[in-house]
Amino acid sequence: MSEAGAIPELKAIVGAVLFASRAPVTVDRLVQVFHQAAERIGGIAAGFAQVGREEVAAAIEQVRADLAAAGIGLRIAEVAHGYRLESDPACGPWVRVHLDRMRPQRLSPPALETLAIIAYRQPVTRAEIEAVRGVAVDQILRNLLDLQLIRVTGRSDLPGRPWLFGTTQRFLEHFGLNRIEDLPGVDELRRREAQVAAPDGCGAGLAEKPPAEVAALAAGSAAETREAMGHDAG
Amino acid sequence: MPLAERDYQVRLEVFEGPLDLLLYLIRREELNIYDIPIERITAQYLDYLDMMQMLDLSIAGEFLVMAATLMMIKSRMLLPPEKRAATVEDEEEADPRWDLVRRLVEYKKFKDAARFLEQLERRQSDVFTRHEVVEPGAEVPVGPPTLADVSIFDLLGAFQAALKRIGAHEDLREIFAERFTVGEKIDELLERLREQGEVSVTRLFERMRSRHEIVVTFLAMLELIRLQQIEAVQRGTFGEIVIRPTADAGVSVGAASDE
Numbered sequence: 001m002s003e004a005g006a007i008p009e010l011k012a013i014v015g016a017v018l019f020a021s022r023a024p025v026t027v028d029r030l031v032q033v034f035h036q037a038a039e040r041i042g043g044i045a046a047g048f049a050q051v052g053r054e055e056v057a058a059a060i061e062q063v064r065a066d067l068a069a070a071g072i073g074l075r076i077a078e079v080a081h082g083y084r085l086e087s088d089p090a091c092g093p094w095v096r097v098h099l100d101r102m103r104p105q106r107l108s109p110p111a112l113e114t115l116a117i118i119a120y121r122q123p124v125t126r127a128e129i130e131a132v133r134g135v136a137v138d139q140i141l142r143n144l145l146d147l148q149l150i151r152v153t154g155r156s157d158l159p160g161r162p163w164l165f166g167t168t169q170r171f172l173e174h175f176g177l178n179r180i181e182d183l184p185g186v187d188e189l190r191r192r193e194a195q196v197a198a199p200d201g202c203g204a205g206l207a208e209k210p211p212a213e214v215a216a217l218a219a220g221s222a223a224e225t226r227e228a229m230g231h232d233a234g
Numbered sequence: 235m236p237l238a239e240r241d242y243q244v245r246l247e248v249f250e251g252p253l254d255l256l257l258y259l260i261r262r263e264e265l266n267i268y269d270i271p272i273e274r275i276t277a278q279y280l281d282y283l284d285m286m287q288m289l290d291l292s293i294a295g296e297f298l299v300m301a302a303t304l305m306m307i308k309s310r311m312l313l314p315p316e317k318r319a320a321t322v323e324d325e326e327e328a329d330p331r332w333d334l335v336r337r338l339v340e341y342k343k344f345k346d347a348a349r350f351l352e353q354l355e356r357r358q359s360d361v362f363t364r365h366e367v368v369e370p371g372a373e374v375p376v377g378p379p380t381l382a383d384v385s386i387f388d389l390l391g392a393f394q395a396a397l398k399r400i401g402a403h404e405d406l407r408e409i410f411a412e413r414f415t416v417g418e419k420i421d422e423l424l425e426r427l428r429e430q431g432e433v434s435v436t437r438l439f440e441r442m443r444s445r446h447e448i449v450v451t452f453l454a455m456l457e458l459i460r461l462q463q464i465e466a467v468q469r470g471t472f473g474e475i476v477i478r479p480t481a482d483a484g485v486s487v488g489a490a491s492d493e
Contacts, residue, residue, distance in 0.1 A: 019364070019365075021364070021365075022363055022364065022365050024365075064333055078363075084363055084365065085363065085364070086361050086363040087361060087362040087363070088364065089357060089360035089361050090360075092359070092360025092361065092362070093360070093362075095362050096360070099362075102481070103481060104359040106352070106355055106356070106359065107352075107355065109250075109348060109352070109385075110250065112349075112351050112352055112355075113345060113348040115348070115351060116344050116347040116348040116351055119347075119351075120344070120347065131254065132337075132340060132341055132344060133251055133341065133344075134251040134252050134253040134254075134296055134300070134341065135250070135252070135253075135254075135294050135296050136294060136296070137250025145294075153243055174355070174358065174366065175351060175354040175355060175358060176354055176357065176358045176361065179353065181333070183347070183350070184347075184350060185343070185347070189342075189344070197337075198385060205401040207361050228383075
């Protein structure tokens with residue numbers, strides 16, 4: 001801070017952190033930033049040592065209001081349990097021209113369906129996804145893992161200990177969701193209605209395929225995901 | 235009709251499953267999902283299966299499993315209820331269709347949820363951040379990149395209509411006339427689209443007089459869609475399907491297919 005003696009306002013610091021961040025920032029993280037800055041830098045930063053959650057939340061609201069009032073094509077959105085600075089979608093067409101991204105690549109319907117099943121049913125095994133879709137999903141799962149939209153969350157206690165899949169932070173960011181619970185009809189879709197132990201459903205047959213190759217890939221991507229998340233948290 | 239002299243292997247993987255096909259047929263025929271006329275739907279399902287096999291599309295084995303399931307349900311429907319209930323404990327399952335209906339209804343809910351995700355994604359495509367964004371780039375194709383607007387079943391429907399029109403009136407002279415190759419049809423199709431901008435699929439097959447030519451043309455169309463040279467769009471639900479060059483088309487695939 002070379003601007004001699006100029007002490008920035010709380011909202012200015014919050015705005016700067018949000019601008020510089022590579023991932024949504026939570027209120028808790030911002031509070032932590034103020035405390036750590038006070039410890040490590042001292043000086044004027046020490047003045048913010050006592051900043052709490054309410055003040056940070058209020059500062060975010062100020063930034064939000066100021067951006068809206070200024071009308072400069074930027075806004076604050078609540079995404080993936082945090083806040084992010086993003087451009088106004090109304091200005092999207094021009095940004096797309098600038099970035100030369102005229103036809104944004106989107107996920108295919110089968111990929112979106114698979115994601116929807118995972119989002120609502122997580123943690124969920126491949127066999128369970130296939131039982132709903134009625135068709136194999138290995139390739140799609142592999143792609144979704146590569147895109148870090150899903151991750152392996154663990155292993156089921158079922159025979160063969162199949163992998164369990166769940167959605168990631170990136171999933172929330174990609175769709176601009178704050179929480180999984182923001183998806184419509186979560187309560188209805190989350191639990192399997194009328195637990196019929198699929199005796200001859202085609203899910204049972206598909207489940208017998210050894211998930212080895214998918215698992216190997218899954219493990220790799222999961223590690224990457226963890227790594228990516230580690231960066232976010234750190 | 236086996237396509238014996240296959241010059242060009244069209245590898246369009248069908249990512250949609252048998253449940254998609256059933257939902258498509260139910261929607262097209264405006265049927266009540268809770269009271270499916272099983273005989274009719276089975277016949278139509280098998281028609282589609284025949285077409286996909288004739289075109290040698292790489293369909294999943296699940297399609298055959300579903301065909302067997304449908305035929306089993308059909309045969310059980312022929313039994314008087316007292317007899318068929320003997321094999322099932324649950325009173326509710328006395329209707330052999332019940333399990334299938336339950337699966338269809340459940341799957342439909344997730345398809346609707348997927349449509350919601352699609353809307354969110356569309357909205358987000360106009361939002362930019364400094365964050366690392368998920369970009370399904372060229373290296374990571376997620377499913378079929380191309381049939382997003384029209385399902386494979388819609389295309390097959392148009393194909394079926396064209397074959398039906400030919401029906402028994404297939405011109406015998408045409409049968410023995412010159413054979414077409416998928417490669418040639420690809421060039422022809424690209425040429426026509428260059429001149430006319432877009433062509434409705436119905437018009438595309440209009441003047442063809444042999445099944446062979448229709449099959450080969452259809453395969454050429456699928457291949458061009460797969461290569462992202464053309465795209466198919468539908469005007470409204472079950473409306474006319476139109477094919478047109480994609481924005482980033484222009485690479486000549488014709489040259490490659492001449493070999």
